Structures are given as C-alpha cells and as structure tokens.
Amino acid sequence: xxxxxxxxxxxxxxxxxxxxxxxxxxxxxxxxxxxxxxxxxxxxxxxxxxxxxxxxxxxxxxxxxxxxxxxxxxxxxxxxxxxxxxxxxxxxxxxxxxxxxxxxxxxxxxxxxxxxxxxxxxxxxxxxxxxxxxxxxxxxxxxxxxxxxx
Amino acid sequence: xxxxxxxxxxxxxxxxxxxxxxxxxxxxxxxxxxxxxxxxxxxxxxxxxxxxxxxxxxxxxxxxxxxxxxxxxxxxxxxxxxxxxxxxxxxxxxxxxxxxxxxxxxxxxxxxxxxxxxxxxxxxxxxxxxxxxxxxxxxxxxxxxxxxxxxxxxxxxxxxxxxxxxxxxxxxxxxxxxxxxxxxxxxxxxxxxxxxxxxxxxxxxxxxxxxxxxxxxxxxxxxxxxxxxxxxxxxxxxxxxxxxxxxxxxxxxxxxxxxxxxxxxxxxxxxxxxxxxxxxxxxxxxxxxxxxxxxxxxxxxxxxxxxxxxxxxxxxxxxxxxxxxxxxxxxxxxxxxxxxxxxxxxxxxxxxxxxxxxxxxxxxxxxxxxxxxxxxxxxxxxxxxxxxxxxxxxxxxxxxxxxxxxxxxxxxxxxxxxxxxxxxxxxxxxxxxxxxxxxxxxxxxxxxxxxxxxxxxxxxxxxxxxxxxxxxxxxxxxxxxxxxxxxxxxxxxxxxxxxxxxxxxxxxxxxxxxxxxxxxxxxxxxxxxxxxxxxxxxxxxxxxxxxxxxxxxxxxxxxxxxxxxxxxxxxxxxxxxxxxxxxxxxxxxxxxxxxxxxxxxxxxxxxxxxxxxxxxxxxxxxxxxxxxxxxxxxxxxxxxxxxxxxxxxxxxxxxxxxxxxxxxxxxxxxxxxxxxxxxxxxxxxxxxxxxxxxxxxxxxxxxxxx
Numbered sequence: 001x002x003x004x005x006x007x008x009x010x011x012x013x014x015x016x017x018x019x020x021x022x023x024x025x026x027x028x029x030x031x032x033x034x035x036x037x038x039x040x041x042x043x044x045x046x047x048x049x050x051x052x053x054x055x056x057x058x059x060x061x062x063x064x065x066x067x068x069x070x071x072x073x074x075x076x077x078x079x080x081x082x083x084x085x086x087x088x089x090x091x092x093x094x095x096x097x098x099x100x101x102x103x104x105x106x107x108x109x110x111x112x113x114x115x116x117x118x119x120x121x122x123x124x125x126x127x128x129x130x131x132x133x134x135x136x137x138x139x140x141x142x143x144x145x146x147x148x149x150x
Numbered sequence: 151x152x153x154x155x156x157x158x159x160x161x162x163x164x165x166x167x168x169x170x171x172x173x174x175x176x177x178x179x180x181x182x183x184x185x186x187x188x189x190x191x192x193x194x195x196x197x198x199x200x201x202x203x204x205x206x207x208x209x210x211x212x213x214x215x216x217x218x219x220x221x222x223x224x225x226x227x228x229x230x231x232x233x234x235x236x237x238x239x240x241x242x243x244x245x246x247x248x249x250x251x252x253x254x255x256x257x258x259x260x261x262x263x264x265x266x267x268x269x270x271x272x273x274x275x276x277x278x279x280x281x282x283x284x285x286x287x288x289x290x291x292x293x294x295x296x297x298x299x300x301x302x303x304x305x306x307x308x309x310x311x312x313x314x315x316x317x318x319x320x321x322x323x324x325x326x327x328x329x330x331x332x333x334x335x336x337x338x339x340x341x342x343x344x345x346x347x348x349x350x351x352x353x354x355x356x357x358x359x360x361x362x363x364x365x366x367x368x369x370x371x372x373x374x375x376x377x378x379x380x381x382x383x384x385x386x387x388x389x390x391x392x393x394x395x396x397x398x399x400x401x402x403x404x405x406x407x408x409x410x411x412x413x414x415x416x417x418x419x420x421x422x423x424x425x426x427x428x429x430x431x432x433x434x435x436x437x438x439x440x441x442x443x444x445x446x447x448x449x450x451x452x453x454x455x456x457x458x459x460x461x462x463x464x465x466x467x468x469x470x471x472x473x474x475x476x477x478x479x480x481x482x483x484x485x486x487x488x489x490x491x492x493x494x495x496x497x498x499x500x501x502x503x504x505x506x507x508x509x510x511x512x513x514x515x516x517x518x519x520x521x522x523x524x525x526x527x528x529x530x531x532x533x534x535x536x537x538x539x540x541x542x543x544x545x546x547x548x549x550x551x552x553x554x555x556x557x558x559x560x561x562x563x564x565x566x567x568x569x570x571x572x573x574x575x576x577x578x579x580x581x582x583x584x585x586x587x588x589x590x591x592x593x594x595x596x597x598x599x600x601x602x603x604x605x606x607x608x609x610x611x612x613x614x615x616x617x618x619x620x621x622x623x624x625x626x627x628x629x630x631x632x633x634x635x636x637x638x639x640x641x642x643x644x645x646x647x648x649x650x651x652x653x654x655x656x657x658x659x660x661x662x663x664x665x666x667x668x669x670x671x672x673x674x675x676x677x678x679x680x681x682x683x684x685x686x687x688x689x690x691x692x693x694x695x696x697x698x699x700x701x702x703x704x705x706x707x708x709x710x711x712x713x714x715x716x717x718x719x720x721x722x723x724x725x726x727x728x729x730x731x732x733x734x735x736x737x738x739x740x741x742x743x744x745x746x747x748x749x750x751x752x753x754x755x756x757x758x759x760x761x762x763x764x765x766x767x768x769x770x771x772x773x774x775x776x777x778x779x780x781x782x783x784x785x786x787x788x789x790x791x792x793x794x795x796x797x798x799x800x801x802x803x804x805x806x807x808x809x810x811x812x813x814x815x816x817x818x819x820x821x822x823x824x825x826x827x828x829x830x831x832x833x834x835x836x837x838x839x840x841x842x843x844x845x846x847x848x849x850x851x852x853x854x855x856x
Contacts, residue, residue, distance in 0.1 A: 015396075015415075016395050016396070016415075016419075019419075023413055023414050026362075027412075027414055027415070028413065030364070031355075032358075032361070032364075033354070033355020033356070035359075035486075035487070035535070036488065036564075037486050037487070037488070037567065037794075038793055038794050039566055039567055039568075040567070042793060042795050043486070043794050072355070073354065073355035074354075077354075079356070082354065086353045090350065093764070095348070095349060096215070096216070096764055096768055097212075097213050097214030097487075097534060097536045097537075098214070098348065098353075098357050098535070099486040099535025099536060100486045100535075102355045123802070124803035127802045128803075129802075130794060130799055130801065131771075131802075132484060132485055132486045132536050132772070133214045133536060133768045133771075134767055134768040134769075134770065134771025134772060134800070134805070135764075135768070136771065136800075136802040137808055139802065
C-alpha cells in the first residue's frame with residue numbers, strides 16, 4: 001500500500017511501485033483530467049504539480065510521489081472559482097480539441113507561481129507542452145493576460 | 151413528424167444523457183419525463199425548454215474544429231434566440247440523425263458545415279415558424295405580421311410573448327414541410343464572433359474524452375502488435391506478463407496479442423513482458439528507398455488523366471522549358487489523444503464509447519465482430535482529442551470489440567503513442583514530376599504534372615474508385631485556378647501494402663507543395679514577381695485572385711523587410727474554398743526561423759469568426775510541423791519513428807506569428823478544417839528560395855537544409 005496526497009486528500013493505493021503517477025491518478029484515484037499523450041515525458045499532457053513544481057506524471061514512478069503534495073487540474077481551483085490561468089483560457093478562447101489543455105494550464109500556472117511577470121522567452125522556455133491543434137498563439141496570449149503583462 | 155415521435159426522440163436523448171456522456175451541458179438531475187414532456191421538439195435537431203434555453207443536437211464529432219458551436223449558431227440564427235441560451239448535445243447513432251451527405255454519421259472532409267448547416271438552419275426556421283404560428287393563433291392576428299428576435303414573438307401594436315410561453319401551443323401545431331430561410335443580410339449570429347460552447351469543460355478537466363470513460367466492471371487492455379506492418383503473430387509466451395501484478399488475462403486477437411488488466415499500466419507493462427515472434431507479411435523488404443524508386447519510375451510517363459486542357463505536347467517545348475521532380479514523405483496524424491475505445495460486448499448487443507469520427511463504420515464493424523444486428527450496437531460519442539482524419543478509421547474500435555468479446559467483460563482498449571505512430575493509415579508520400587513552358591512574353595503556355603502515390607480512396611472508400619482511378623488525387627494539382635492554355639495532370643497508383651489514409655486536406659497537402667513551388671520556379675524563369683505572375687493568370691474578381699490580392703496587401707508583399715528576411719507566397723483551393731498565404735522567414739547560420747504566416751481565406755459564408763481564427767492557424771501549425779520535420783520512413787516494412795521524440799512536431803517556441811484575413815462572403819460555406827494546411831510548405835520553401843536561392847524540392851525542410 002502506498003499513500004498519496006492528491007489535491008489535499010489522502011489516498012491509499014494498492015499498486016506496483018513502478019506504476020507511473022499518471023496511471024495511479026487516472027485509473028486508481030479516478031481523476032481523469034490529467035491526460036495520457038506520449039508516455040515518455042515529451043508532450044506534457046500529463047503535467048501535474050508536485051510540491052508546486054510541474055512534473056510529467058507519465059514518467060514519474062508513483063513511489064516517488066509518496067509524501068509529496070500532488071495537485072491535478074481538478075485541485076487547481078474549485079469549479080466555480082477558476083484559477084486566473086483558467087479564467088484567461090476562457091476569456092481568450094484557447095482550447096480546440098482540448099485534450100492537452102489540462103497539461104498546458106498546469107504548466108502555465110506553475111510558471112506564473114514561479115515568475116508572475118514572465119517575458120516571451122520565459123513563456124517559450126516553460127511551455128514545452130505539445131498542442132497538435134496549434135493553440136500556441138492563444139496559449140501565449142492567455143498566459144500574458146493572466147499575468148497582466150503586455 | 152408527430153409529437154409522439156419527437157417525445158420518443160427526446161426521451162432517447164435523455165437516456166443517452168443519463169449515461170453521463172452528454173457533452174458540454176450539465177445533466178438534468180430529476181423529473182426527466184416531465185421535463186421532456188414540456189419540451190418543444192418539432193425535429194430531432196433541437197429541444198426548446200421551459201426555462202428559455204434550447205438544446206441543439208449535433209450529429210458531428212467535436213475534435214477541436216468547433217462544429218458543436220458552429221452548427222448551433224446556424225440553428226439559433228434562424229430560430230432567433232440569443233446564442234447565450236443555447237447548449238449542445240451529441241446525437242445518438244440512429245437513422246433519424248444521419249447526415250444525408252454521408253448516409254450515416256461521420257465527420258470529415260470539411261463537410262460538416264456545408265452538409266449539416268442548411269439542415270440546422272431549416273430546423274431553426276421550422277421551430278420559429280411554429281412558435282410564430284402559435285402566437286398568431288393566440289392573438290388572432292396574421293402570422294406574417296409578427297416578428298421575432300431574442301426568443302420573443304412580437305405582433306403589431308406591441309403585443310409580445312416569449313418563446314418559452316408558447317412551447318405547448320407550438321407543439322400542438324403541424325410541422326411545416328417548407329419554411330423560408332433568412333437572407334444573409336438578416337443574419338444576427340452567423341458570421342459573428344461567438345465563444346465556443348465547449349470552453350469551460352475543456353479548461354477544468356471535466357470534458358469527457360474516450361480516454362476518460364469508465365463503466366462498471368470495466369478492465370483495461372492494450373495490444374502488442376508487430377513492428378512490420380502486416381506481419382502476423384507466429385507464437386507467443388505470456389507467462390511473464392501474467393505474473394505482473396494486475397494482469398488478468400492475455401488473449402490473441404486479429405491485430406496482435408491483447409493484455410488485459412486492472413489498470414492501463416498493468417496492460418502496458420504486461421505487453422512489455424510478452425515474448426512474441428512474428429511471421430513476415432507483404433511489406434517484408436519494403437523501405438522508403440524501394441517505395442521512392444517505384445514512384446520515380448512511375449512518373450517518367452503520364453498516368454491516368456485528372457485534367458486535360460489544350461495540347462501540351464504541341465506547346466510544352468515552346469519558349470523556356472522548366473522541369474522538376476518534387477517529393478513528399480509519408481506522415482502520421484498523431485492527434486494528442488492516443489487511439490482508444492471502450493466496448494461492452496454482450497451476447498445480443500454491443501455498447502461503444504468512442505472518440506470516433508465515423509460512428510456508422512464503428513457500428514458496422516462492431517456488429518460484424520460481435521455477430522449482432524446493427525441496431526443493437528449503441529455508439530456513445532465522446533469528445534475527440536484531435537482527429538485530422540485518423541479517427542475516421544475503425545481499427546481501434548475493432549480492437550476494443552474483439553478484446554471485450556474474447557474477455558467477456560467491458561474493455562477500455564488503449565493504444566500507446568508508439569502504437570499510434572506505427573499503426574497509422576499514413577498520409578501517402580508522393581513523387582511529383584512537373585514540366586512547364588514559359589513563352590517569350592513571360593506567360594505560362596503549358597504545364598504538365600504527373601504524380602505517383604498509393605491510393606487512399608482504394609483502401610478507405612473503395613466504392614469511390616472509378617475504373618482504377620482515384621478521383622481525389624487531383625486536389626492541389628488539377629484544381630489550380632490559373633488560366634494556362636495547355637495543361638495535362640495525371641496520376642499513377644503506387645501499389646503498396648503500407649496503409650494510407652485521409653490526413654488534413656488529403657492529396658492537396660502534398661500536391662500543393664509541388665504545384666505552388668513549381669509555379670514559383672516558373673515565375674522566376676519568366677523573370678516575373680511570383681504574385682504578379684499568378685495574378686496575370688486569373689480573372690479579376692475571382693475568389694482565387696481576390697484572396698491573393700488581399701494577402702499580398704496584408705503582408706506588404708514587395709515592401710522592404712527587416713534585413714535577412716524574405717517572403718514566399720502560395721495559393722490553393724480546398725473543395726471550393728480558397729486560401730492564399732505569405733510566409734516570412736530568415737536564415738541565420740543555417741538555421742531557419744519562420745517569423746510570420748499571413749493568410750487570406752474565402753470559405754464562403756463564415757459562420758463563427760472566432761472559430762475560423764482558430765481553425766486556420768490550427769491547420770497552418772499542422773502544416774508547419776509537417777513541412778519542417780514531418781516524415782515517416784520505413785525499413786523492412788516497419789515505420790522507423792514511434793513517438794514525439796522522433797516524430798517531432800512544432801512547439802510554442804518555434805511557432806510564428808499568424809495573421810488571418812477572412813473574406814466576408816455570402817456564398818454557401820465550404821467548411822474550414824483543412825484549407826489552412828496545404829499552402830504552408832510551398833509558401834515557406836518559396837521564401838527560402840527568395841532568401842538563399844536554394845530550391846527545396848523534397849520535404850521535410852529541415853532535412854533538406856541539413
């Protein structure tokens with residue numbers, strides 16, 4: 001048995017140590033907002049926060065997340081009080097297919113936590129998540145809007 | 151259609167909604183029967199509720215293209231309700247909801263708006279006419295004197311009634327067979343900028359994709375497949391897989407060896423522990439080199455005729471003759487959500503939950519595998535994490551049905567990204583041979599274009615083949631807008647067992663690169679500016695010429711650029727719509743930087759301006775990924791790429807600025823999902839030529855520059 005702290009709640013899981021955190025969150029804890037895209041930490045669809053820092057949960061063994069605070073898209077903000085990044089995503093109409101957006105939003109929220117007024121370069125360096133619909137221009141605009149930078 | 155039938159339809163929809171797969175709308179908690187009885191639903195496409203809201207039923211899959219906003223906009227405009235009062239719901243897979251263009255339920259070919267738009271408008275107009283008739287009857291006035299706006303009927307003298315107050319009275323009236331539609335000048339919603347109806351669930355993790363489905367008793371499965379396409383399993387040993395915690399069962403299915411377990415990870419890990427040997431299939435020995443050699447041999451002579459104008463033989467030797475061979479690689483679709491489907495196969499029925507672009511084909515394949523009647527297959531359509539044509543295939547649906555049938559439990563079948571890249575029906579690679587003759591006055595007098603590729607149509611929709619000819623192959627070569635007096639465009643079929651499929655703007659996505667690069671070559675041979683050279687071959691006022699003129703102006707074509715920058719231009723048609731594009735790029739120490747892509751697009755009547763401003767750059771990003779680095783290569787029949795580390799796609803840091811100009815046309819909408827893709831590669835390679843005088847005739851660009 002492993003104990004995970006997901007979005008502030010404890011979860012006892014009977015899973016193999018090498019199961020990636022992604023699958024523990026999705027299939028066992030039952031939170032499906034975090035997505036599977038590549039399984040090799042290349043696309044970022046599975047991004048969650050581990051003690052506030054963005055990690056690609058598809059490539060992190062669940063055992064490595066024990067004793068740390070895991071935040072998923074479901075725990076970022078209450079549904080009726082969206083996080084500023086989510087509000088900016090709605091305001092600028094970012095999503096298309098939407099599949100990568102949980103990961104994009106988690107990466108963006110972590111960036112703004114670390115760097116509240118990011119430059120374009122800061123955004124390019126932090127936002128390495130893949131979007132096949134090509135939402136990049138609106139993602140960048142929404143991050144700037146959330147940060148209140150031009 | 152009778153009121154009884156519409157109630158039944160409504161109840162069926164609520165039944166579907168009750169499974170939790172209604173998209174983008176909150177489920178109604180209680181009193182479903184009472185709520186349904188109070189609804190006004192003269193046609194299956196809408197239900198008007200007593201609270202003043204309207205649910206629009208959409209029979210097209212939402213894969214990012216915004217169709218679950220565009221079609222409701224078209225209905226709401228004719229209905230005269232505020233768009234803020236509109237929600238949507240995905241239709242069941244039943245004949246009442248069939249798209250007449252496809253004779254079933256299918257999303258593709260940019261056909262959703264042109265095929266379903268008129269039907270949605272008529273549905274809105276029909277409901278509106280009945281509400282007006284109900285009000286007129288109540289007031290004893292002539293319906294023709296009443297007007298509607300914002301969900302209210304108004305009669306002369308200021309009497310008014312909300313639609314919500316008229317629902318019961320309208321439901322008692324006959325449904326008119328014919329209704330007048332608005333003229334475009336009366337549109338209040340079509341052609342405006344509206345927020346997508348699926349925005350909120352797509353920003354808080356609640357949007358339900360196929361990957362997120364969970365049904366009672368469900369187990370997870372993944373299938374180990376051969377690396378060589380078409381190879382078959384010779385033998386396998388599952389003992390180590392079965393020993394891994396959570397692995398329940400291993401079964402052989404037609405596409406490989408399925409591992410079934412208590413989590414996706416158990417299934418994935420179990421696969422890694424299988425020992426499988428394969429018998430080679432028809433692609434043994436096939437490589438990118440052997441494929442290209444066949445194609446090059448084919449294009450040495452003309453093929454099956456796509457288009458013939460005048461007499462090229464008599465004119466191709468006049469003036470300056472230019473000839474060139476272009477090549478494009480195979481490409482994978484790689485939508486963000488790997489393929490998956492959840493199937494529950496029972497003795498007499500099948501239930502599917504699937505991110506599919508082709509519900510009808512899913513239903514058929516499931517019925518066939520499970521041995522049940524078609525009508526006993528229920529398809530629940532989830533959101534699709536991208537499509538691009540990939541999800542019009544049903545290989546992943548068949549996988550799920552086979553495994554559920556073998557296992558006797560509901561199965562969520564999940565492909566890995568590696569499965570996705572290696573088992574794609576690829577965009578076929580092409581070899582294009584072109585020859586053109588420029589007369590001494592600088593006009594293009596003859597153009598021949600011969601292309602060789604595998605046939606998508608022969609594999610995916612063989613009934614559309616015409617005596618061995620694939621009628622779709624002319625996209626991007628035979629549909630050019632230029633008045634060239636002598637033209638011959640032909641196609642050779644490459645016989646190949648590598649599967650090929652519809653990929654954003656099929657055939658045009660490859661042919662346009664050859665056509666528009668070669669037109670650029672001819673312009674330079676003629677000593678003409680590439681924009682002026684094209685304009686001279688098009689009549690004033692034609693849509694193709696208009697978009698080229700507009701993009702040239704918007705991109706300041708010909709004006710001084712920052713030092714080291716250059717522009718390239720391209721023009722293309724997609725199924726009646728037109729796009730012209732200017733790429734601005736620079737090169738620094740051999741490294742290409744794309745600064746800006748500017749497009750002018752005419753897709754007929756624009757529906758959602760915001761949607762177009764998403765779709766056109768979206769298709770441009772898709773095209774730019776392919777142009778810069780996209781390629782699938784083969785060795786001994788096996789694709790050599792497998793994930794986003796070796797099949798690389800564009801990241802934010804490399805995304806240029808996008809400028810999109812939309813022509814405000816009132817002509818019928820053509821659909822806009824694909825038109826942005828084909829021009830990207832030639833506009834960019836033409837810009838590279840302007841920069842460096844290097845003519846790139848083989849994609850991807852980064853390989854050519856390496």
